[in-house]
Every structure is written in structure tokens, then in C-alpha cells.
Amino acid sequence: MKNIVILFVSILAVTTLTILSCNKKVTGVTDNLPALNPQNADLNAGSWKTILLSRPDTFAVPAPVSVIAAEYIAELNEIKGYQKNLTGDQADKINYWAAGGVLRWNEIMRGLVAKYNLPPYQNADGTYPIPSSSNPFAYPLFPFANPPYAARAYAYISAAQYDALVACWFYKTMYNRPQPSKVDPSVQLKVNPTNLPSYPSEAAVLAGVSAEMMKLLFPDEIANIQSKLEEQENSTIMSGAATRSDITAGEALGRSIAEVFIARGKADNAGKAVGTPTDWANLVTTCEARGETPWISLESPSRPPMLPLFGNVIPFLFSQATVATLRPAAPPSTSSDLMKQETAEVYGYIKNPTAENIRIVQYWADGVGTYTPPGHWDAIASLDFIQKNYSEVRWARNMALLNMSLMDAGIVCWNTKYYYYNPRPTQLNTAIKTLTGIPNFPSYISGHSTFSGAAATILGYIIPEKASTYTAMANEASMSRLVGGIHYRIDCSTGLTVGNNVGAYAILRAKSDGADQ
Amino acid sequence: MKNIRILHTYAVLFLCTFFFFNTLSAQTDQDAIMMAKNNFCTGLTYDHSSWKDYWEGTFKRNNANLGTVSTNSFSVMGNYGISENLNLLVGLPYMETKASAGTLHGMTGLQDLSLWLKWMPIEKKLGKGVIALYTIGGVSIPASNYTADFLPMSIGLGSKTASGRVLVDYQLGHFFVTGGYTYTWRSDITISRTAYYTTELILSNKVDMPDMDALTLRSGYRSGRLIAEAVIINMKTLGGFDIRKNDMPFPSNTMNATTIAANFKYNIAKVDGLSIIGGANTVIAGRNIGQSAGFDTGVFYILDFSPKSKKK
Numbered sequence: 001m002k003n004i005v006i007l008f009v010s011i012l013a014v015t016t017l018t019i020l021s022c023n024k025k026v027t028g029v030t031d032n033l034p035a036l037n038p039q040n041a042d043l044n045a046g047s048w049k050t051i052l053l054s055r056p057d058t059f060a061v062p063a064p065v066s067v068i069a070a071e072y073i074a075e076l077n078e079i080k081g082y083q084k085n086l087t088g089d090q091a092d093k094i095n096y097w098a099a100g101g102v103l104r105w106n107e108i109m110r111g112l113v114a115k116y117n118l119p120p121y122q123n124a125d126g127t128y129p130i131p132s133s134s135n136p137f138a139y140p141l142f143p144f145a146n147p148p149y150a151a152r153a154y155a156y157i158s159a160a161q162y163d164a165l166v167a168c169w170f171y172k173t174m175y176n177r178p179q180p181s182k183v184d185p186s187v188q189l190k191v192n193p194t195n196l197p198s199y200p201s202e203a204a205v206l207a208g209v210s211a212e213m214m215k216l217l218f219p220d221e222i223a224n225i226q227s228k229l230e231e232q233e234n235s236t237i238m239s240g241a242a243t244r245s246d247i248t249a250g251e252a253l254g255r256s257i258a259e260v261f262i263a264r265g266k267a268d269n270a271g272k273a274v275g276t277p278t279d280w281a282n283l284v285t286t287c288e289a290r291g292e293t294p295w296i297s298l299e300s301p302s303r304p305p306m307l308p309l310f311g312n313v314i315p316f317l318f319s320q321a322t323v324a325t326l327r328p329a330a331p332p333s334t335s336s337d338l339m340k341q342e343t344a345e346v347y348g349y350i351k352n353p354t355a356e357n358i359r360i361v362q363y364w365a366d367g368v369g370t371y372t373p374p375g376h377w378d379a380i381a382s383l384d385f386i387q388k389n390y391s392e393v394r395w396a397r398n399m400a401l402l403n404m405s406l407m408d409a410g411i412v413c414w415n416t417k418y419y420y421y422n423p424r425p426t427q428l429n430t431a432i433k434t435l436t437g438i439p440n441f442p443s444y445i446s447g448h449s450t451f452s453g454a455a456a457t458i459l460g461y462i463i464p465e466k467a468s469t470y471t472a473m474a475n476e477a478s479m480s481r482l483v484g485g486i487h488y489r490i491d492c493s494t495g496l497t498v499g500n501n502v503g504a505y506a507i508l509r510a511k512s513d514g515a516d517q
Numbered sequence: 518m519k520n521i522r523i524l525h526t527y528a529v530l531f532l533c534t535f536f537f538f539n540t541l542s543a544q545t546d547q548d549a550i551m552m553a554k555n556n557f558c559t560g561l562t563y564d565h566s567s568w569k570d571y572w573e574g575t576f577k578r579n580n581a582n583l584g585t586v587s588t589n590s591f592s593v594m595g596n597y598g599i600s601e602n603l604n605l606l607v608g609l610p611y612m613e614t615k616a617s618a619g620t621l622h623g624m625t626g627l628q629d630l631s632l633w634l635k636w637m638p639i640e641k642k643l644g645k646g647v648i649a650l651y652t653i654g655g656v657s658i659p660a661s662n663y664t665a666d667f668l669p670m671s672i673g674l675g676s677k678t679a680s681g682r683v684l685v686d687y688q689l690g691h692f693f694v695t696g697g698y699t700y701t702w703r704s705d706i707t708i709s710r711t712a713y714y715t716t717e718l719i720l721s722n723k724v725d726m727p728d729m730d731a732l733t734l735r736s737g738y739r740s741g742r743l744i745a746e747a748v749i750i751n752m753k754t755l756g757g758f759d760i761r762k763n764d765m766p767f768p769s770n771t772m773n774a775t776t777i778a779a780n781f782k783y784n785i786a787k788v789d790g791l792s793i794i795g796g797a798n799t800v801i802a803g804r805n806i807g808q809s810a811g812f813d814t815g816v817f818y819i820l821d822f823s824p825k826s827k828k829k
Contacts, residue, residue, distance in 0.1 A: 026705060028720035111718035121578075121763040139762070298620055300581035350622065358664050362709035369714050369764045379712060379720070426620050433622035435667070437765070485622065 029383065030107065035098035037192040038391040042515070045393040046170030049513040050163045051316065051400065052260050056170035059256040061249050064175055064199045067183045075243035076184045082238045083188050091190075093235045098191040101206040101232060102161060102395035103386065106378055108210075108228060109157055110371040112218050116145035117369055119303070119440070126301035130274060136219040143218070147447055148310040148410045150372040152270055153217045155316060155400075155407035157210060160261040162400035164209040164254045165202060165393040171253070172197040181240050190239040200250035201242035202392045207232045208254025216262050264314075273310040280304055287421040293334040295423045295442040306441040311415025316404040317505040326412045326501055328494045331422050331444040339428070342488040346425040347432050350485035358435055361484035364448060364477045365436040373448050373477070374406040377455035380473065384463055397515050398462050402455060405506040409454035409499050410447070416498070417442040425488055434485040446487045446495035449478035453499020458506040474499070548735070549651055549686030549695040551637055552598035555823040562794070564590045564610075566811025571669075572803050574759030584618025586669050586807060590628070592815075602637040609660055612672040621670050624663065628673045631657040646689035653682040666708040668766040669807065675768065676703040676726045693746075694736040701729045706768060715758045715769065724769050727756030741784065748778040748798075760805050773804040790819035 046056055065071050082090075097104055120129050120140035129140050136142035143149055177199035181189040196202075207229040214225045233251065236242045242250075283305070287294035297303045314320050332338035349357065366373045381402050385395055422444035426432045439447070456474035460467030478496050481487035510516060552558055567587035570579050594608035608631045615623040633655035640649040657678045665675030682699040703726035712720050730753055737746030757771035780796035794817065799810035 026719060026721050026723045026725040029711075030720055107718070107720070110712070111714070114712075114714035114718050118761060118763050300618065353622065355662055355664075358667075359709045362664060362666055363711075365710065367765070369761070370710075371712060371714075371718065376712075432620070434620045435622050438620045485620070 030099065030103070030386070032095075033099035033103075033386060035095065035191045036100040036392070037389050038194065038394075039389050040391060040394075041194055041196045042169065042391040042393050043173055043196070045166055045391070045397075045515070046173050048166050048169075048393070048397065048515050049509075050166050051159045051404075052264060053163045053167065053257065056167045058260075059167065059253055061167075061171045061175075061200055061253050064177050064245055064249070067177065072183075072243065072245070075245060076180055076187055078244055079180055079187050079237055079240055083190075083240065086238060090235070090238055093231055094190050094239045097203065097232050097235045098239060100386075100392060100395060101203050102392055102399055103382055104232070105157070105161065105206060105210045106154075106382060106399060108225075109154060110375045110378060112214075112221060113145040113150045113153065113375050114369060114371045116141060116143055116218065117150065117372060119144060119146075119368065122301050122303075128301075128303055133219060133271075141220055145372070146306055147366075147372040147374065147451070148273070148307050148313075148414055149270075151374040151403070151407040151410035151451070152265075152268075152313065154374050154378060155403040156217065156261055156265055157213050158396065158400040158403040159316060160209050160213050160258050161206055162393075162396040163260070164205045164257040165396045167253060167257060168200055168202050168205040168250065169393050171200055171249075172202075175199050177246070179241065180243050187240045189241065191241050196391075198242050199246045200253055201233075201236055201246035202250065203236040203242065204233050204247040204250030205254040206392070206396075208251035209258045210254070212255045212258030213261060216265055268314040269312045270310070273307040273313065275304075275308045277304075279308060283308060283418060283421050291333070291335075292421070293423055293428075295421045296427060297440055298424060298426055298438050299440055303440050305418070306439070307414065308418045308441075311411055311418055313407075313411050315408040315411050317408045317502070317509060323412055323415050326498060327416045327419060328445060328498055330420055331488075331490055331494075334423060334428070339488075342490055343425055343428045343432070345489060346482065346485055346487075347429055349483040350432055350434070353435060353483065357480075357483040360476060360480045361435040364480040365484070366448070367437045367439075373451040374403065374410070374455075376477075377402065377406060377451065377459075380470075381455070381459055381462075384459075384466060388463070394515060397513065401458050401462065401506045401510050404509075405454040405458045405503050406451055408505070409450045409502045412498055412502055413445055413447050413450035413495065414441075416445050417447075420444050422491075425485060432485050436484055436486065438486060443487060444491050444494070445498060446478060446481050446491040448481050449474075449487075449492045449495025450499040450502070452477040453496040454503040454506070455499070457500045457503025458510070461503075461507045461510055549649060549684050549693070551602060551635065552596050552604050552819075554598045554600050556598045556819050556821050558596045558817055558819045560594060560815050560817030562592045562594070562813055562815030564588075564592070564811060564813040566798075566809040568800075568807030568809040571807040572760075572805055573762055573764070575804060576762065577808075580619075582619035583616045583621065583669065586614065586616050588615075588672075588809075588811075589613050602640070604633075604635040606633040606635060606655075607631065614670050614672055616670065624667065624670045624672050626663045626672055627660040628663065629657040629678075630660040631655055643687065644689075646687055649686045649688075651682075651684040651686065653680075653684065655680045655682070664709065665706055665768045666710065666713075668768065671768075674703075674726070675706040675708075678703050688739060691738050691740050692736075693739045695734070697731075697733040697735075699731045699733070701731075703728055708768070713767065715767070724767075726769050727754050727771070729754050729772075742786070743784070744780075744782040746780050748776075748780065750774075750776045750778070752776070757805075766805060770805040772806045773802075774800050774806050775802040776800050790821070792817050792819075 122128050131140045131142040131144050133142050176197045179198045181187040211225045211229045233247045284294045366376050421442050424443045452474035456470035459470045478492040482489050482492050567585050569585045590610040590612040592610040596606045598604055610628045612628050613625040635653045637651050659675055663672050665671050678701050680699055680701040684695055684697040686695040706724045707722050711722050732751045735746050735748040752774045754771045757769050760766050760770055776798055778796055778798035782794045784792045795814045797812045800808045
């Protein structure tokens with residue numbers, strides 16, 4: 001007995017010490033990245049194919065003053081003044097932004113999506129309020145950044161950043177202004193050296209275009225975003241990478257180019273995606289007219305379907321008419337034996353879920369309060385892009401390809417969901433419980449699968465050596481919805497295929513945009 | 518204070534005060550009673566609790582997508598008297614959760630194994646009564662790889678914990694009052710996903726779990742045969758964040774609760790060493806937890822491992 005007592009006391013002591021010593025502050029995986037150090041500055045990027053801009057010089061950038069002008073000398077003195085009294089916090093901010101502006105703005109976006117990805121709480125009468133962009137500060141806050149909204153937001157920001165950086169590179173090589181530290185060696189360079197000209201500043205272009213886009217996408221966050229913009233611009237000056245005039249010209253260019261994307265966004269049908277009660281009722285009658293059991297909301301009180309007209313949003317990678325051609329054939333009839341088998345298979349998985357299946361479901365859930373499946377793929381891509389040390393413009397190009405794929409996958413997926421209006425497994429068998437929250441829209445095809453199929457396809461083109469890894473991840477993401485009780489197998493397998501087909505359009509674009517030639 | 522006291526319940530307060538759990542009545546590691554030397558008390562308890570209303574931050578609501586969330590737990594425990602003033606306690610619950618409405622899947626499994634060492638350094642006469650001081654240290658470790666990040670259905674929070682507790686007990690005749698303070702350190706947990714939102718987006722699968730503390734006051738009747746007590750527990754999370762409106766709960770939420778409970782323990786006269794326990798409890802105020810109410814019951818038996826058989 002004495003030995004047991006000693007053993008217990010020892011366990012007690014060791015465990016206590018372990019817990020006390022292990023309890024350290026959590027750090028994010030990208031908190032302490034080294035400064036971006038591109039292998040290739042992509043000096044020819046000014047000739048890469050833009051997405052919405054017809055020409056890289058659609059918006060004029062005035063010629064910079066000479067590096068021997070008094071105004072420029074004063075700007076160098078501003079940098080030196082900062083560098084003389086740099087605080088620890090300022091140094092941290094320099095390091096934070098030096099890891100890459102496209103990366104950091106994508107992370108900021110993911111944070112905003114997670115913050116705004118909350119379904120509105122019901123009214124006292126059991127109806128639901130709808131967030132309004134004309135009154136964004138009232139509850140429910142605008143937007144409800146659900147997966148389609150998020151996919152579109154990521155795509156617009158990424159595409160606008162890409163066009164803006166192509167224009168930026170165009171002017172950089174046109175004006176060829178050297179970096180401040182090359183003009184005046186007493187300016188310290190606190191980021192990695194580059195042969196990229198400094199005018200206009202790519203950091204400020206990113207700040208300007210991103211901040212301007214956010215006005216449309218996250219109107220409650222304008223003040224917050226403005227402070228991020230200033231932080232990035234000031235950090236860039238303090239780092240010695242750019243002068244005040246590099247920044248000013250860059251921000252103006254970025255904001256101008258954003259306007260082109262904002263104009264598109266206001267007319268891309270997303271504003272009408274919520275639909276009207278008449279639209280919602282039509283979905284049911286159309287489905288019933290085909291002799292099928294229509295989807296019903298499994299939320300209580302019953303919630304109107306999520307963005308039923310999102311399938312009409314204008315895609316980036318193909319025409320709107322192409323959407324219907326990418327829509328897959330109908331699922332088995334809700335009354336068919338095949339559908340009964342599909343439902344039974346889901347129940348088989350969910351009856352006694354394995355620990356591994358629970359883990360997979362949680363890993364890929366990306367539900368309420370998260371950055372959504374498109375954000376998850378951005379996170380996956382970011383970690384791999386960091387390893388590649390891309391230039392900012394190539395980062396932007398690759399993120400744009402990925403996020404346009406994700407948005408267009410969302411469009412085709414939503415178009416399909418509301419075309420067939422197929423019920424969830426739980427609707428056909430209420431014994432099917434789910435390992436994560438059940439989304440409030442029809443089943444066929446799986447959004448996770450479509451997003452993941454598209455993402456894996458374009459990422460496999462961008463980083464060929466990881467293509468099979470991406471495919472495996474997409475398969476796992478897709479299957480997580482089956483074993484989690486959220487989807488039938490046919491939703492998942494068809495979703496992956498549709499996603500792959502969407503991703504193929506992104507590859508077509510990538511092969512001809514000038515970046516890989 | 519030599520009355521042999523039976524152990525009831527697992528290492529409650531900190532190990533099981535989750536979003537959905539009640540803060541339990543609980544004795545043993547919480548009470549001012551020691552097992553006699555070389556006595557080993559073992560038993561089984563059953564706890565049931567449920568809630569319909571819960572707090573998102575300070576906003577109290579119910580949720581038709583959950584209905585009533587209930588928890589059943591079956592625990593085994595043991596309490597060994599190393600000496601008259603040093604006890605070693607162990608407990609392990611098996612749990613199951615269930616929501617009466619909506620689609621969320623219930624969870625089952627072994628929760629956290631807990632070990633406690635209870636020491637009574639001081640026991641002396643004070644006035645007409647007896648005052649005693651207890652210091653209690655405990656740890657808990659998840660006993661299975663249950664998922665913590667599926668609240669409110671998760672069976673636990675996944676943290677390893679270490680707790681320090683001080684109790685002061687005063688007994689006058691059959692009347693007693695016990696006050697206690699507990700501080701619990703909690704280890705980071707690792708969740709399945711690689712990012713989560715608190716008040717900002719954290720790009721990590723590690724979650725910093727804020728520490729907790731609790732004040733308890735219990736009072737009532739205590740004799741060798743019967744104990745009947747009323748308890749109030751005020752549990753606080755020292756940090757964390759609130760659940761946002763209509764968001765899902767998260768393991769590192771600020772989970773606070775004020776719980777009241779009534780418990781009894783009765784020693785069956787006919788069978789030496791056999792006792793039964795029971796209690797009821799309810800949360801009267803809270804933050805980021807369910808307003809649970811529940812009951813518990815159990816049976817215990819004492820084995821005497823004294824070298825020279827029974828002396829009392």
C-alpha cells in the first residue's frame with residue numbers, strides 16, 4: 001500500500017509541475033515569420049494579364065521627383081528620424097508586415113470573416129432579421145459572413161490586390177526609382193534587400209486597395225482597417241523600404257483600382273442573393289412539381305434558406321451562362337431506393353462515430369464563427385506559399401487564382417443546391433444526428449466538397465509537388481461531411497468533381513496570365 | 518472528527534464545471550472530513566443534470582435547436598486514509614451528453630481522472646467546538662481522447678488541471694460550517710482545428726485555458742450517522758471571453774456559476790461501512806454556461822485494511 005501511496009503522490013507532484021510549466025501563452029503559427037525574401041522579384045509582372053483592368057496603366061501614376069530633389073532628401077530624413085528612435089512595438093510591426101502584405105491582409109480578412117460569420121438571432125415572433133448594408137451597425141451586424149459571402153469577399157479582395165500589384169509593378173519598372181537605402185546608405189534597410197524599384201510602394205498599393213474594398217465588404221470595420229493601413233504604411237517607411245512619396249502614390253493607385261472591383265461587386269447580383277419570400281416559396285413549389293421532397297430548414301424557428309440566389313452571382317473565371325453547364329445531373333429521386341441506401345449509409349457512419357471521424361469532422365467543420373471552408377483553404381495555401389518565398393505580386397496572383405476558384409465553386413454549388421433543393425440526410429431520417437452544426441441550405445451538392453475540389457485543383461497546379469497532398473486533403477474534407485452526418489456520399493463525390501471542373505478554369509487562366517511563362 | 522466520512526462523487530467542482538455541467542454538490546475533496554487510517558472507501562455515484570436556459574455572456578436564452586441538454590455520469594471513486602490526517606482520493610467518471618432537440622450528436626466517454634491529496638494539519642478545540650484546517654491538492658487528466666471542441670455536447674474541456682484548496686471547518690455539537698477557497702491552474706488544450714476565433718482570430722490548434730477559482734460555503738448537521746448540508750459555490754473563470762450572440766460555446770469561454778445544493782449522507786446501521794448519499798443542486802446565476810439543475814446519488818462501502826483488524 002505504501003508503494004501505491006508514494007506512486008500516487010509522485011504522479012500528483014509531477015502532473016502539477018507539468019501543468020504549471022506548460023501553461024504558456026499560445027502563439028499563432030504565423031506570428032513570428034521571417035521577412036519575405038523572394039527568390040524572384042518578378043520584374044516582368046507589369047505585363048501579366050489583369051483580371052478586370054483593361055490595361056495596367058488605366059490609372060495614371062505621376063512621375064516621381066528625382067532622388068536628388070530636396071523633397072526626396074526630406075523624405076529620407078523622415079525615415080532616418082524614425083529609425084533613430086524606433087520603439088520595440090514599431091520594430092514588431094515592421095517584422096509583422098515584412099512577412100508579406102498579401103499574407104497579412106488575407107489573415108485580417110479571415111479574422112473578419114470569422115468575426116462576422118454568425119447567423120442572426122431570431123426575432124420574438126420567430127422570424128429572422130436580415131443584416132442590412134445600409135444599416136450595418138444595427139443588430140444583426142452586416143454582413144453575415146457565411147461561406148458564399150466569404151468566398152466572394154476573399155475573391156474580390158484577392159483579385160483586386162492582384163490587379164493593383166500588376167499595375168504597381170508596371171509603374172515600378174517604368175519609373176525605376178531605387179530603394180531609399182540604395183540612394184542613401186545611411187538609411188537602414190530592416191527588411192530583405194530587393195532589386196525591385198520602390199515607386200510606387202507595393203505595401204501601400206496593398207493597403208489602399210484592401211482598405212477600399214473593405215468599405216464594401218465589411219463596412220463596420222472601416223476604422224479598424226484604416227488603422228491597419230496606417231500601420232502597414234508607417235512600418236514600411238520605418239523599415240527603410242519606401243519613402244513617403246512611394247507610399248502616397250501606392251495608396252492612391254490601390255484605392256483607384258479598388259473602385260473598379262467595387263463597381264463590379266455592386267452589380268454582380270450578390271446584393272439580391274438573399275431573395276424574397278416569394279423566391280423562397282417558389283423553390284418549394286418547383287421542387288414539388290418535379291415530384292421530389294423539397295428541402296426544409298432544420299433550424300428552429302425555421303430559418304429562410306441561406307442566399308438562395310447566390311447561384312446567379314457573376315463568376316470571375318467563366319461566363320454566367322457557363323454556370324448551368326457546370327451544374328451536375330440530378331441526384332437520385334428522394335423516393336428512390338438509391339436515396340434510401342444513401343441515407344442508410346450516413347446513418348451507419350453516424351450511429352457510433354469513431355474518434356478519428358470526430359476529429360476529421362471537427363478539423364474541417366469550418367462552421368459558425370470560423371473563417372469558413374474558403375478561409376480554411378486560404379490558410380492551407382498561405383502556409384505553403386510562405387515556404388515558396390513568392391514576390392508580393394506572385395502571392396497576389398496565386399491567392400487570386402485560389403479565391404476566384406473558391407468563389408466560382410460557391411456559385412456553381414449554390415446554383416446546384418437551389419436548382420435541386422434536395423433534403424439533408426437528417427430530414428429523411430431524423431435519427432441522423434450530426435457531429436457539427438447542420439447548415440441551413442439544401443444538401444446536393446456538398447459545399448465543402450465543391451470548395452475543396454476547386455482549391456485542390458488550382459493549388460495542385462501552383463505547387464505541383466503537393467498536388468497529391470491537396471487531393472487527399474480535399475477528399476478528407478469531402479468525406480468529413482459524410483461521416484459527420486451532414487451529407488450523402490453522392491453530394492460529396494459530385495461536389496468534388498464539380499469543384500475540380502471549376503478549378504480547371506483557374507488553371508486555364510494561370511497558364512495564360514504571363515506569370516508562368 | 519474521527520467519524521468516518523464517505524466519499525461521494527468525483528472531483529467535482531473544477532473538473533466538471535463545463536458549459537453544460539452543474540457545479541455539483543460534491544463532498545470528499547471538498548468536505549472537511551477525513552477517512553480513518555488504513556480505511557479505504559470506494560463507491561459508485563450517478564449524477565444527472567440538465568439545462569434548457571443558458572447564458573451567452575450575460576444574455577440568458579434558450580435554444581430550440583438544443584432543447585434540453587442533459588448529462589449523465591457514472592463515477593467510481595476511492596478514498597484511502599494514509600493516516601488520520603492524510604487522505605488520498607481518486608475518481609473517474611464516465612459521461613454521456615444528449616440534446617433533446619436539434620441535430621447535434623451526443624457524446625460519451627471517460628472524462629477526467631482525478632487524484633487528490635487531503636491533509637488536515639490543524640485540529641483543535643475552539644470555544645465549545647472544534648476548528649480544523651485542511652489543505653488539499655489535486656490534479657486531473659483526461660482519461661480518454663474525447664473532443665473538447667464540440668460544446669455544448671463535449672463531455673469535458675480537455676485540460677490537465679492542478680488545484681490547490683484550503684478549507685476551514687468549525688463544528689459545534691452536530692452543527693458545522695465549512696468555508697473553502699480553491700484555485701485551479703489549467704493547461705493549454707489542443708483542438709482538432711487549426712484556427713479559432715475568441716475576440717480575435719488565433720491561428721493555432723492550441724487554446725490557452727484561463728485559470729479558475731471558487732469559493733464554497735457549506736453548513737448543516739453532521740453526526741456519525743447522518744450528514745445533511747446546504748452548500749453554495751461561486752465558481753469563476755479568471756479570464757476567457759464571452760460567447761457572442763448566437764455563436765457556439767468554446768472551451769476557453771469565461772464560465773462562471775453560482776450554484777446552490779443540498780446533500781445528505783447516511784450510514785446504514787445494519788451493515789457496518791455501508792452508506793448512501795444523495796443531493797440536488799441548481800445554478801442560480803451564471804455566465805457562458807447552462808443553467809443546470811440536477812441530482813446525484815451513490816453508494817459507498819468502507820474496507821478496513823488496518824493491520825490489527827478493527828479496533829473501533
